Amino acid sequence: MTTESVLEAQAQARPERFADLFAHRRWIRRSQPFQHVYARDVFVPEFYQRLTDDLALIQRERPELFGQVASNYSAAGARLADLRDTSLAVFSSREWHDLVAGIAGVTATGDVEGSVHHHTPGAPYGWPHNDLNPAWFPGEPPGPDEVRLPGGGVDTKSGARASGVVARESIRAVAVLFYFGNPGWQPGDGGETALYDHIAEGEKLPELTLVPPLDNSLILFEVTPRTWHTFAGGNTKDRNSVVMWVHRTKDETIERWGGDRIVYW
Structure with missing residues (x-):
């Protein structure tokens, strides 16, 4: 496994207030x-506490925001698009997107x-997937200081919308899993994220790497x-956890890997 610090290069590109949220810049790149x-202690304690407090408040006072993520997936999810009035808006900010x-x-x-x-x-074990999926967003492409979130009368997975509604298809390009609200996690408590070195049809699942859901940690790829x-x-x-993606154009995805590698819903 090779490692290197990766956050320092982005330090000068971020607004100071945004940069001040981070506890350190020792995010580590792994090759296997x-x-x-991978990063531990991502945010300063004060901001991390705001995130966990807002999570508890949402779960207690706005449970209607949580719906089943997918028919064959055991998590309930609350969309970041519906949480922009909380500290969790950091994950849908342009600064975080660019970072x-x-x-x-x-x-x-x-x-x-x-x-x-x-x-x-x-919760049961999930199924191996690679996240190379499409998503549909409303309106024209956002400007350089903007982000576009799902909604606006457009179905995120299918692109279905009323006549006259503008929508664009883009493809997931970077995945981030941020773990929080899991105090005192210990080995044996389960709930890790499993990473595989390959998946081949007709073969047994290969050896895997388990990433623990330690508070204030993340994995990004x-x-x-x-x-x-x-x-x-x-x-x-x-x-x-927070599970989120930034996207690239469909044309770039096809150029890199071919259209047959995109996994449609």
Whole structure:
């Protein structure tokens, strides 16, 4: 495994107030089982406490925001697009978009998709997937200081919308999983994220790397046809995370990997 610090290069590009949210710049790039970035103690304690306080408030006072993420997935999710009046808006900000795109080396569109995921205890193991999926966003492409979130009468997964509504298809380019609201996690508590070095049809699942859901930590990676991962299940306690993506154009995705590698819903 090779490692290197990756956050320092982005330090000068961020507004000072945004930069002050981070506890340090020692985000580590790992090469196995695929290229990804891992960081502990991401945010300063004061801001991390705001995130966990807002999570608890949302879960207590706005439970209607949480819906099933997918028919075959055990998490309930609250969309970042519905949480922009909380500290969780940091994950749908242009500064965060540009930071994660820069770390991954991706030219991103300004489109941001994501939600807060909550797994109740005993959630089942997920299925390996690579996140190379499309998403549809309303309106024209955002400007250089803007982001575009799902909604606006456009179905995110299918692009379905009323006549006359403008929508664009883009493809997930960088995935971020930020773990929070999981105090006291210990080995054996389950709920890790499993990373695979490959998935081949007809073969047994390969050896995997388990990323623990430690509070105030994250994993970040460019989405490619081989970024296979899943929720490892078996959590003995509630498990919370932010799962979000920035996107690239469909044309760039096709140029790099071919249109047949895009996984449609």
